[in-house]
Amino acid sequence: MGARGPGGAGGPTWRNWARTQSATPLRVARPRDLEALVQEVTTATAAGRRLRAVGSGHSFTGAAVTDGVQLHLDALTGVERVAPRPDGNAHVTVGAGTRLADLNAALAARGLAMRNLGDIDRQTVAGAISTGTHGTGARLGGLATQVVGCRVVTAAGDVVEVSPGHDPELFELARLGLGTAGVLAAVTLEVVPAFRLRAREAPMPLAELLTRMDELADANDHFELFWFPHTDRALAKCNNRVADDEADQPLPLLRHLVDDEVLSNGVFAVTNRLAAAYPRAVPLLNAVAGRALAGRTYTAGSADVFVARRRVRFREMEYAVPREHVPDVLRAVDRWLRTTREPVPFPLEVRFAAPDDLWLSTAHGRATGYVAVHQYHRMPHRRYFDAVERIMAEVDGRPHWGKLHSLDHVRLAALYPRLADANRVRARVDPTGTFRNDYVDRVLGPLP
Numbered sequence: 275m276g277a278r279g280p281g282g283a284g285g286p287t288w289r290n291w292a293r294t295q296s297a298t299p300l301r302v303a304r305p306r307d308l309e310a311l312v313q314e315v316t317t318a319t320a321a322g323r324r325l326r327a328v329g330s331g332h333s334f335t336g337a338a339v340t341d342g343v344q345l346h347l348d349a350l351t352g353v354e355r356v357a358p359r360p361d362g363n364a365h366v367t368v369g370a371g372t373r374l375a376d377l378n379a380a381l382a383a384r385g386l387a388m389r390n391l392g393d394i395d396r397q398t399v400a401g402a403i404s405t406g407t408h409g410t411g412a413r414l415g416g417l418a419t420q421v422v423g424c425r426v427v428t429a430a431g432d433v434v435e436v437s438p439g440h441d442p443e444l445f446e447l448a449r450l451g452l453g454t455a456g457v458l459a460a461v462t463l464e465v466v467p468a469f470r471l472r473a474r475e476a477p478m479p480l481a482e483l484l485t486r487m488d489e490l491a492d493a494n495d496h497f498e499l500f501w502f503p504h505t506d507r508a509l510a511k512c513n514n515r516v517a518d519d520e521a522d523q524p525l526p527l528l529r530h531l532v533d534d535e536v537l538s539n540g541v542f543a544v545t546n547r548l549a550a551a552y553p554r555a556v557p558l559l560n561a562v563a564g565r566a567l568a569g570r571t572y573t574a575g576s577a578d579v580f581v582a583r584r585r586v587r588f589r590e591m592e593y594a595v596p597r598e599h600v601p602d603v604l605r606a607v608d609r610w611l612r613t614t615r616e617p618v619p620f621p622l623e624v625r626f627a628a629p630d631d632l633w634l635s636t637a638h639g640r641a642t643g644y645v646a647v648h649q650y651h652r653m654p655h656r657r658y659f660d661a662v663e664r665i666m667a668e669v670d671g672r673p674h675w676g677k678l679h680s681l682d683h684v685r686l687a688a689l690y691p692r693l694a695d696a697n698r699v700r701a702r703v704d705p706t707g708t709f710r711n712d713y714v715d716r717v718l719g720p721l722p
Contacts, residue, residue, distance in 0.1 A: 329401025507564030
């Protein structure tokens with residue numbers, strides 16, 4: 275989801291999908307195999323150049339920006355090995371440049387699936403885990419919690435296979451560390467037998483959802499909600515596993531086309547263009563959109579339920595907050611929006627995750643609710659995002675590593691008890707700072 279355009283003296287200009295970041299790298303490298311990847315890394319380190327791997331360009335932050343070597347892992351893709359486990363699960367090793375959409379298809383062909391996914395499948399495996407991508411499920415963790423091994427190329431050009439049993443500290447940084455441990459060449463994931471989900475989507479008043487949020491999060495395998503600002507209308511999405519002997523209840527093709535293509539993308543794009551042209555009409559537009567919400571129930575393969583098609587370009591900020599604070603956060607955002615009448619045509623999204631022990635996970639040590647705010651790319655977002663960020667600060671919110679925020683390493687050190695450990699490992703494996711960039715320096719801080 276990156277883009278290229280005319281560049282300066284250093285070469286072609288790269289832009290991310292959201293058009294919030296750009297870079298003019300000195301060199302663009304596309305290594306054809308592991309040996310070529312090692313050569314690129316060792317050459318950059320020896321020359322004192324920065325090097326950053328770039329995936330699909332879906333991060334809103336400067337995580338992939340570099341003025342040195344920009345590395346594309348398009349050739350390091352596909353399933354390398356499948357190792358069945360006694361419990362029926364499997365460990366699957368894939369090239370780090372594999373797109374999630376291709377991974378899902380490859381797993382399905384083998385009767386396997388990821389146990390949880392986010393709602394976008396355009397990212398590479400390496401990019402998704404390195405920035406803390408997650409789905410929703412109060413008993414489930416983010417994508418990085420499904421990683422059981424990594425093949426990483428360090429700044430010195432060493433190829434290291436890391437896991438919980440082999441260099442566990444480097445493993446921690448490799449599976450969720452913004453690419454600062456080195457370049458991921460391959461990732462081993464624990465996957466599960468393929469499963470179906472029954473998706474139930476129902477419009478509900480926001481006030482009711484806020485009072486029932488804990489109940490719905492605990493009662494469903496995967497629960498999330500979408501709320502249109504300036505309204506009391508929200509959409510509750512409850513997805514649960516279907517027993518193997520239960521009959522399919524597929525969504526009719528026409529309903530799928532109308533809901534997911536015409537309304538969610540085509541009509542929504544027109545609505546946002548109207549909002550950009552007539553900002554004062556946003557409350558009315560949202561009221562119409564909220565009234566148009568309709569319930570539906572269907573069954574499908576897990577990846578088909580998890581993943582949505584998002585074709586309307588936007589800016590996004592997402593914060594992870596202690597789960598018990600989610601209702602208060604939404605009420606505070608609602609009050610600010612109603613007071614200021616800030617024009618926001620995009621719905622807010624709320625998801626959930628179990629606590630985990632990953633050093634840099636947004637759900638580290640606490641049951642977590644995620645509140646994501648969006649703004650159409652042709653409309654100002656700064657005042658809205660700044661206001662939401664102030665609300666998040668009151669409950670010790672942690673920003674998504676791949677989405678817009680203003681925090682730096684001083685504040686983040688207070689939110690992440692293992693940030694110092696992450697930096698200690700960075701100093702060990704990248705003493706020359708090959709994998710640094712401005713964003714890494716801002717959020718993780720200088721190397722010890």
